[in-house]
Amino acid sequence: MENIEFLDQRASVRAFASNDHISKELIEKILLHASYAPSSNNFQPWKVIAITEKQEKNELKKFSFNQKQVSDASAVFLLYGDLSAYDIDKQIIFERQHQIIPSNQVANRKLRIESYFAAHPEDKDREGLRLDVGLFAMNLMHVIRAFGYESVPMRGTDFDAIGKYLKVPENWIPILMLPMGKPLANDYTHIRKKVDDFAIIR
Numbered sequence: 290m291e292n293i294e295f296l297d298q299r300a301s302v303r304a305f306a307s308n309d310h311i312s313k314e315l316i317e318k319i320l321l322h323a324s325y326a327p328s329s330n331n332f333q334p335w336k337v338i339a340i341t342e343k344q345e346k347n348e349l350k351k352f353s354f355n356q357k358q359v360s361d362a363s364a365v366f367l368l369y370g371d372l373s374a375y376d377i378d379k380q381i382i383f384e385r386q387h388q389i390i391p392s393n394q395v396a397n398r399k400l401r402i403e404s405y406f407a408a409h410p411e412d413k414d415r416e417g418l419r420l421d422v423g424l425f426a427m428n429l430m431h432v433i434r435a436f437g438y439e440s441v442p443m444r445g446t447d448f449d450a451i452g453k454y455l456k457v458p459e460n461w462i463p464i465l466m467l468p469m470g471k472p473l474a475n476d477y478t479h480i481r482k483k484v485d486d487f488a489i490i491r
């Protein structure tokens with residue numbers, strides 16, 4: 290039950306203590322745990338830029354309709370999907386390096402991934418990135434809470450302007466901005482449709 294309450298209490302928090310400092314070590318730890326998220330064929334196509342400097346957060350706020358949570362956050366995560374990540378040969382090398390597959394299974398594994406992409410060609414494009422990085426983002430939001438912080442997922446920002454400002458590589462597709470910080474209030478109201486309205490249970 291405690292676990293369910295913890296999950297239920299995730300909500301978009303937009304009021305953060307503006308004087309909080311978060312260490313690079315803690316950001317790394319949070320990202321490590323977030324990376325246990327699932328992804329198609331374990332391609333892990335996410336890329337993350339974590340902004341902690343006040344001046345840069347202030348710039349990001351300007352690109353985000355002046356939404357205050359962006360500059361008050363302890364850190365602002367920018368989540369991207371790498372269009373070049375769905376490379377089967379690189380994936381096989383990764384899996385061999387980590388002894389996930391034995392050498393006599395390489396051809397078979399390659400065929401399995403190729404068949405998957407033949408059935409779902411959109412999964413190795415922007416659509417796949419949105420799903421894979423979206424799952425990473427959801428995991429990240431829960432991990433952030435496990436470390437005593439809160440966050441808000443955002444797309445109300447000018448990703449083109451951010452890309453130019455931070456010199457983000459062209460093949461990184463922007464998925465979400467996620468400011469995280471120490472919450473000023475605990476307000477976990479959720480207004481949701483009824484389960485009957487969105488689920489068919491047979």
Ligand SMILES: Cc1cc2nc3c(=O)[nH]c(=O)nc-3n(C[C@H](O)[C@H](O)[C@H](O)COP(=O)(O)O)c2cc1C
Nearest residue numbers: 299300301302303356441442443444445446478479
């Ligand atoms: C794709 C996406 C974009 C969003 N963009 C913004 C945003 O720009 N600013 C904001 O304050 N909240 C943003 N939100 C948060 C939603 O408003 C929020 O998740 C929704 O109202 C449900 O509330 P809850 O997260 O508290 O459960 C965004 C959420 C998603 C998933």
